[in-house]
Amino acid sequence: MQHLTEEQALTYLALKIADAQHGKQLNELEGEQLQEVMAQARRQYLLEEKVLASPESQQVCLPETTLDDAWLRIRGRYEEEQDFERALALVKLTPTAYRQALSRELRLEAVLEKVASQATxxxxxxxxxxxxxxxxxxTIPEKRRTRHLLITVDENRADAGELLVLQQMEAIRARLLKRPELFSQLTLQHSQCPTGVEGGQLGLVTPGLLFEALDQALFQMQAEELSPPLRSPLGYHLLYCEAIIPAESxxxxxxxxxxxxxxxxxxxxxxxxxxxxxx
Incomplete structure (x- = not known):
């Protein structure tokens, strides 16, 4: 049986690096990207050669079943044997060379595992x-179960647009102060946020998730409290703090x-x- 060549080992390493760093197949890379991947593969190869030449490597025995299991997992990513072989052919690797490179990788992992086993x-x-x-x-930060209602401002109407939205928000807020159970209904009718169809639910909110003005207001509210109209880059919001889930350690x-x-x-x-x- 032919032994794995340096070129084949480098190709195998480059395959893994291309996938991990670029999410691409090796044959999809070109120019500087390809050069950097191949340079990194060579650096890794030289280090791995030192590991495989170490006394610790001589003490490692790789069971054939371990290699078979790894081989089958990789082979299982392809529907047909021909698909697997075509993918390897694109980077000039044969299934035999790929299996040898996989065996080399597993031996390296076993050597490093042996070294790590000396940990106290x-x-x-x-x-x-x-x-x-x-x-x-x-520490699990405090959370607030929150709903909101958003009305955007028509920037083309300058101050008039802002005033109209504020008046509308105050009218909605007045109704909610009397009947907070209407929040879902009024949100569905008036909110210009996609959450409107779900009653304005934002779910469990932790500090730092919302716009700064909303965040500061929400985490000063009591449970079942309704905020005044709050300005954000999106427009005006009403926040309703349904419940407070305290921080836990x-x-x-x-x-x-x-x-x-x-x-x-x-x-x-x-x-x-x-x-x-x-x-």
Whole structure:
């Protein structure tokens, strides 16, 4: 059996880079894009050659079943065998060469996994330290269940257009103050936002999602409160705060599994990086 050539390995790497960075097939790239992808593939290839020449690589055995499973997953993306072969032919790869390149990639992953397995367990002190230094990461912000009604301003009518909209909004607001249950009906009749057909529902809103003036007003409102007319670049709005869902903070115990996973991933990556720098 022929061994994988350097050119074939570079093509395989370039295929993956083109897809990851540009969302394109390798044969769809040209000019500077293609040159940069091929240059990156060569840099990666040279580093991978060092990894494969390491003593750790000699200790790795890649089961044929692992390769078969990966091969079938990739092959399964194509309806017909001929479609797969045609796609490879466009970049001058044969199915045999592609399988060899895939085997090479899986061996590399196994070597790096072996290096990462030397990571020390994450201690309770590590978890607690990370939690207390990053409390903001474990806080779910306050939310407001919100509806709104929007009427746009006719810019061609200058101040008159603005005044007419304000008068209309005040009239609608007066009705809603007496009968807030009419919000959905009046929104359907008057709102010029697509949400009008859904009663003006904005759903659960967190700070920073709305225009600044609306955001500031909403998060100062009480539950079941109706705002005055509020100006935004779109026009005038009425906000109705249906309910307030208070901010929540995860406890240390609730956050523990995610913290351990994060710290383990970070430690494993650092081990792999340090190891490769020594090659």
């Amino acid at each position: 367990p994450i201690s309770d002190e590590d978890v607690a330290r990370f939690y207390h230094r990053n409390l903001d990461k474990f 995860k406890t240390l115990e609730e956050a523990r599994p995610k913290i351990i996973e994060h710290l383990q991933d970070k430690q494993r990556q650092q081990l792999q990086k340090r190891w490769m720098l020594q090659l």
